[in-house]
Amino acid sequence: MLDAVSAAAEMDGFGTDLAKTLDWCVEVGQWAPRVGEGRTAELWELLAATAAVDVGAARVLEPHLDALTILAQADRSDLSAPHDTWGVFAAESRDSSLLAEKSGAGWTLRGTKPWCSLASRLSRALVTATRDDGRRALFAVDLRTDGVRAHGGPWMARGLTQIVSAPVDFDNAPAVPVGPAGWYLKRPGFAWGGMSVAACWWGAAATIARRLLAPAQSGAADQLSLVHLGRVDGALWAARAVLAEAAELVDDGRSRRVGERLLSERVRAIVADAAALTLAESAEALGPAPLTRDEEFARSSADLHLYIQQHHGLRDVARFGRESARQSAAW
DSSP states (O other): OHHHHHHHHTSTTTTTSHHHHHHHHHHHHTTOOOTTTTOHHHHHHHHHHHHHHOHHHHHHHHHHHHHHHHHHHTTOGGGOOTTOOEEEEOOOBTTBOEEEEEETTEEEEEEEEEEEETTTTOSEEEEEEEETTSOEEEEEEETTSTTEEEOOOOOOOSSSTTSOEEEEEEEEEEEEEOSSTTHHHHSHHHHHHHHHHHHHHHHHHHHHHGGGHHHHHSTTOOHHHHHHHHHHHHHHHHHHHHHHHHHHHHHHTTHHHHOHHHHHHHHHHHHHHHHHHHHHHHHHHHOSHHHHHOHHHHHHHHHHHHHGGGSOTHHHHHHHHHHHHHHSOOO
């Protein structure tokens, strides 16, 4: 499995050439393990290894695999053709809304969906929308139909520059329900998918951390070089242990006893903190030189910095703090 990542690392333009990267993701989707089916640790190792090679490639692969897993969980794998490329568009915004309407011909979507990554490059997506009864539901949509218009921006990002995440307008676009209303958020796989993203963060942080080895191993290494490496080593080791235990809990069913959402929030917070610490310590230890002269390091750092913004910091921590307080014996 990791041989596929090693081979991809030799591919010219891997991660930056979206056509090649999407083709690779389609191939991986044909054999990659699915979260919660007994090989979750292997899946997260695959995602982490991909991010270690190129963060952007992992940012493309993770939602594609997540969509395939969702379709399988809903027993709707029939909606995916062998060469389809998938995204998952579930973000919400106060400034836009997406409505699902049912007619004699079936369901259609009308409105605007924010933060739709690579919508202009993908063939299909799973999209959340609000039904006329006020309940959220999940739908599969062909992004190539006339009723779908992907915006080209705005996208001023300095990280993940190729992964444009912009609004998409839907104008009576045909849509197929995937699961009953409310199923997408209530299923255990929703929390599992959030931890798959954390595995990508870990892999990206680990490859940045390796740059701290040379200064620490140098004959001229001072105490600060060792401190920077030690702090990062401890944080990434702890985050790795958390991911490994979470994979076991998911696969053997014990995650239900902990609480799927609580487990996911804990894992994401721990890994996000480790990734942020890695970025901060590497900047402090290495100075501006690699950020201004090493294209690969600078791009990986910028990509990871933007990617971990999917974790909403103290707001997310407050949410699982509330859940921990409610359970009282959550440990």
